Amino acid sequence: MTGMQTKVLLRNIGVPNSHEIETYLSRGGYQALQKALREHQPAEVVRIVADSGLRGRGGAGFPTGRKWMFLPKGVYPRYLICNADEGEPGTFKDRVLMEHDPHGVIEGIAIASYACEVHQAFIYLRGEYELSYHRLRDAIVQASERGFLGKNILGTGYDLDVHIVRGAGSYVCGEETALLSSLEGKRGHPKLKPPFPATEGLYRKPTIVNNVETLFNVPFIVEHGAEWYRQWGTERSPGLKLFCVSGHVERPGTYELPMGTPMRTLIDDLCGGPRDGIPLKAIIPGGSSTPMMPAEVALQTNLDYESIFEAGSLLGAGAVIVINEKTCIVRTTHRLAGFYRHESCGKCIPCREGTDWMYKILHRIEHGQGRTEDLDLLLDICDNIAEKSFCPLGDAAVGPVRSSLTHFREEYEFHVSEKRCLVDG
Ligand SMILES: Cc1cc2nc3c(=O)[nH]c(=O)nc-3n(C[C@H](O)[C@H](O)[C@H](O)COP(=O)(O)O)c2cc1C
Incomplete structure (x- = not known):
């Protein structure tokens, strides 16, 4: 714990030159990738992630390991897409990871790709995210030079290329089927599901679409194990979660907390409480699409999928928008x-x-x-x-x-x- 926060995902944020590969390596980076490639078969990595109970951080909370298990056996090529579109009002947690810890994103993509037997991965990046683009692009170059990407990674015979595709400013292109259309060069319109991308996605091939934060969790889970990950959170919402808080608090920003932490801890203790002491009226807990809650109700809930749902809203992407009494x-x-x-x-x-x-x-x-x-x-x-x-x-x-x-x-x-x-x- 650092102060009141649990700093696992955010452990490199604030470290000088955290985006450089030397810094990342000096802090234990890419060891999980080595472990995955040298000690595990792809299916074992899928099993570890499934056992951890990690749920997708893009908003819907779908279990990540289960999604990977939907890939139809024997159908190749398969693709992996890191959904970095982050367009929902209130969300900025993925940007923090991409700008300050881009190698963590790349390592997560590499391990997930290995687990899913993918050799071409894409990062679909929000077009406005200029610094994220430069940081990720440089990270791909650095990782390739060190043998963590490209042909025959670390001498294991596994090949992976990662490409960045920049969006053009459309929010709906963050929706996975619209994203696929956009990536294929078509108008970014959604498609009917089923078929789900895992069975028929990019170029009608099996495709895994995962959020940046979801993939960012993967190296930690592979390195330390599913049980380690389950030490945080609740039975049905295990692990750690990033919360990006905006609006009327003293210290808005991105915070990392175990799932199930009281909302009050986030708002009052970490964010310093209501700005200028003006009482709160409403809280939107998961990004602008999730139902607004009266502040007194929201402050009684815990930050996990089930608690927020029972209280009448959704955890979504963990983008907490705080609204005070002076707001119409x-x-x-x-x-x-x-x-x-x-x-x-x-x-x-x-x-x-x-x-x-x-x-x-x-x-x-x-x-x-x-x-x-x-x-x-x-x-x-x-x-x-x-x-x-x-x-x-x-x-x-x-x-x-x-x-x-x-x-x-x-x-x-x-x-x-x-x-x-x-x-x-
Ligand atoms: C309108 C709309 C926009 C979305 N935007 C994003 C986004 O920017 N990033 C994201 O990860 N998921 C977004 N999603 C959710 C994706 O469709 C998909 O569920 C997610 O990328 C799956 O990853 P996960 O399982 O790791 O959460 C959006 C969904 C909708 C309906």
Whole structure:
């Protein structure tokens, strides 16, 4: 433990030149890769990761080892994609890893690729992440020079090339099937599932898509074992998790905690509590798509998939957005609705029309032209988008609208009746 944080994933952050291979090697880097290649068959690595209980950190929390086991036997080539698109408002944890510990990302990709019998891996990188791009590109060059990537890695006969592909600014391209379309050079539209990428993905070949943080966990698990990893967290949400906190706290930033840690520890102890002592109103626990929670409810929950779900929201990607009492919930929701309206790819009607309609209604409420019936109309539109859209972007767009109306309806009603904002006095 360093202070109140458990620093495993973030152990190199803050170390001078943490992005250079010499620094990484001096701190034990690439030993897990050597161990995986020399001591384990690919299937054994899959088993270790499955036993650790690691769940995907991209938002859905799907068990990583189980996903790898879905690869159909005997079908090659297979591909691995590191999802580094990180486009959801509130998320910035992957950026921290890529900028400050790029070799950790590369080592995770290399071990996962070995486990999945992949020889071509891709990093699908958010286009705006300039420094991440340079750090990852340099890390690939350095790792190749030292024999950790390329042909015959460490003399073991295993070959792996890692390529970086930069996105062009579309949020939906973080969704795995849209990502695959984009990577194939097509318009970044989602595809129907099944088939899931693990059975039919890039170029219709078996493809594993994993988040940056998910892959970053893999070297630690392989080096120390599944039991070691399970010392943290809960039975169903084991391990450590990064939380990127933004909004009204004294010290926003990226923190590492065991799953199951009380939200209050994160907000009050690590982040220094509410900024300027102004009481909190709401917390969005997992990124903008996860339902907003009243602060008093959120502060009673623990940071694991099950606890947050039981309390009415989702852990998502662990992007905690903190909102204080001086913030207008209508304005916040209007702003988020604008994001989803802009990012809807337009392929399916519920999402394309619904996000636009929700935005327009929120716009008029925010600007003093709302009607009483608008509030129920908004909820009705939410019902017609959620679970009826082609991909989960529709559900994501509904998250802030439905939850804000459920928990903060009086702010909407005040906007409609008084034609101004409740918090502006
Ligand atoms: C609209 C949308 C955007 C997404 N963006 C990302 C993203 O930027 N990064 C990410 O890892 N997963 C993102 N996902 C989730 C991916 O589809 C996929 O579940 C994830 O990459 C799987 O990796 P994991 O199992 O390691 O979490 C997004 C999903 C949706 C619906």
